[in-house]
Amino acid sequence: MENKEAVNALAALAQESRLAVFRLLVHNAPEGLTPGVIGEQLDLPAPTLSFHLKTLAQAGLVTAVQEGRYVRYRAEMPGINALIAFLTDDCCGGNPQLCSPKGKFHE
């Protein structure tokens, strides 16, 4: 993962509504949810939600598939795993056991 790609993903998550949307989709993985249901659960106007879902999708954190007149959004697990790896990669110059008593990273 590149620095810019990671910044994109982090920026996508760094917003209250979007983070809530993402976590709702993580919670509802792997089936996913439609914007209608998400908007109802989180009380977001459709245009606002659409804007946020697009942002999350462009960041590679969610995917969208058309299902008739609904769109099903799903959390993209490889995306979030890549981000986490990028953040903790190379920690302690390659000796993760230095980070914490039990070397919590890279288990």
Added chain:
Amino acid sequence: MENKEAVNALAALAQESRLAVFRLLVHNAPEGLTPGVIGEQLDLPAPTLSFHLKTLAQAGLVTAVQEGRYVRYRAEMPGINALIAFLTDDCCGGNPQLCSPKGKFHE
């Protein structure tokens, strides 16, 4: 971790210079680095770097300790671990094995 706290941490990381600073500190954990060294490595003007370090510190991602006329900044590992836990918590309604073939989360 609260939603707002997480947004704060994510926003702190969602910026190219700050992400680079953070990763440099993760790489140089647990000893840490001084702003002088960081600024030299990443080619950042002192006021800009100071602003970014403050942002990271307020987000709980780095800590600062005064050492004579230097300040030593360190990556705060519990902070980043809490953030990661928050992002992947509760995944798949509590059945992480649904997320990926091997149930990669919460190993």
Added chain:
DNA sequence: TCCATATTTCCAATAATATAGAAATAACAG
């Protein structure tokens, strides 16, 4: 004390982002 170095605060210009109303598009049901 006086000077050099390290870091931060102040500030103003600039840029990026979030919000939601109104209108547009798309799909299905009758």
Added chain:
DNA sequence: CTGTTATTTCTATATTATTGGAAATATGGA
């Protein structure tokens, strides 16, 4: 075809963040 529901695009406004020069603060050495 017509009406209904789902979602997105367009648009303007409001809000927030980033940047770095200049000045301020703080430490230690001569």
